[in-house]
Amino acid sequence: MAPSSTHTYTVTARDPSDNESDRSASVTATTQAGGTGTPVQANGQLKVCGVRLCNERGEQIQLRGMSTHGLQWYSQCLNTASLDALATDWKSDILRVSMYIQDGGYESNPRQFTDRVHNLIEMATARGMYAIVDWHMLDPGDPMYNLSRAKTFFAEIAQRHNGKNNLLYEIANEPSGVSWSTIRNYAHQLIPVIRQNDPDTPILVGTRAWSSLGVSEGSDENEVVANPVNATNIMYTFHFYAASHGSDYLNTLSRAADRIPVFVTEFGTQEATGDGPNNFTRSQQYIDLMAQKKISWVNWNYSDDFRSGAVFTTGTCPNGPFAGTSRLKPAGVWIRDRVRAD
Template sequence: MYTGENGYITRPELKDKMKEAVEACIELGLYVIIDWHILSDNDPNMYMEEAKIFFAEMAQLYANYPNVIYEICNEPNGVDVTWNDDIKPYAEELISVIRQYDRDNVILVGTGTWSQDVHHAADHPLQGDHIMYVAHFYAGTHGQELREKIIYALDKGVAIFVSEWGTTLASGDGGVFTQESDVWLNFLYEKGISWVNWNLSDRVEDSAVLLPGAAPEGNWSDKDLTPSGAYVRSKLREIN
């Protein structure tokens, strides 16, 4: 659920379409992340009150479904947005709201610098159970330096979840970096870190799974997949 970018803040009716997706995942027995997708609104506090109302409703609706995960701020960013001063206080407020209705489901908390500064969160973690800290990476842009931050955070005893990664540059383009993606996925498997790939769409973008014009109803074949989509599907099949 994008907040800006012509998203929820200006078009709250989008929430109904999101609920359709959540309920379809519940019916199919899939994990589903309800993602408050901040981006251009770099400080999550910008729309805190709207977020509290939104997640109060989501927690009341889906507390009894253990496959529902709440991601309360996608990618905090900007030099003035820090863990201690901005992100952590916001997370404390949102976690309190969710836990009024849902004591158990996982809550994902974005970290600074587009969800890369997991080490800062590990130094000053939140109180409570079933909280995980988010790391995002793009294989063509981010490498060992970010993996070291994740190792540091794990050594501090916090839980990490990769709720967005791509096979490309951080722009979403620049080709598919399969060797670098292999290094990342092997690292995540070794550390027991779950991941979600960006993105299942037919955008004209190298990180997209589908070629432009792929059928919106699904039932895709090999010819509908981009190189990134074919790579990610092969990795999912290896897991199973």
């Protein structure tokens, strides 16, 4: 075995579950000579090359990790202990920071929620994980409704964190009830605001019909292929829930990944509600496809919500334990194994 070196990263960041005090998050990573270690140590600044996500050396990679639930509801599940477990026990490459806009989220207190995102970015960075900044618009489904808010938010995020090499910006979670041309127009207005402050971070663009590339409304990837967003270093998002979304979704994802850059920024092993029975057989078909084509993925969600799609049993947060499997639901056990897989 090659000699190793140990590096300790320390950052002072407010624990989002603690409204009173700042805490110092210190994480130790052992790096094998030759470049492994934390995901960010191993891969550095990400970029889109052709239809794949690549690391700083231009090598195609696949990231695997978890999404938070809404920050307005489950911040207590995002603390020093839980994120330590995600980075070191789960061996997650990436944390998706899901900030709802409506539903008691950003719209209700822009300063508070922007600061929560800042803190979670710092906590992910301290642990050597990548972070997706998820503008979690959901209802209304027209991204233009929140365009002004999105410009304000992403301008600040990009300005503060443009020196980091571990971010991705997801600018529209699940557009619905609108045409691809509307989503494309939204991207054309928002992306330049980000690029003024951060020219390098990959940007993830939501697709039509709840980020299904239009599948749930009888369409497919052709509308994006025929009329792509006019910008560089971008990817298109695809979401699925295995107990609800069968071969039509699976086949579309397979085709699309050969034609456009695709990132699965949200999926579940259960129904589209994030609840109900798991379909692990269908889920494994998706996992195998994404491994084969190096499609990066993030699972929904890292919380103790009562629904079957939340990985922890109710009452686990904030005290845990978060490592191991003792407090995991069946979907949590299943997905942890696949995040950890070599």
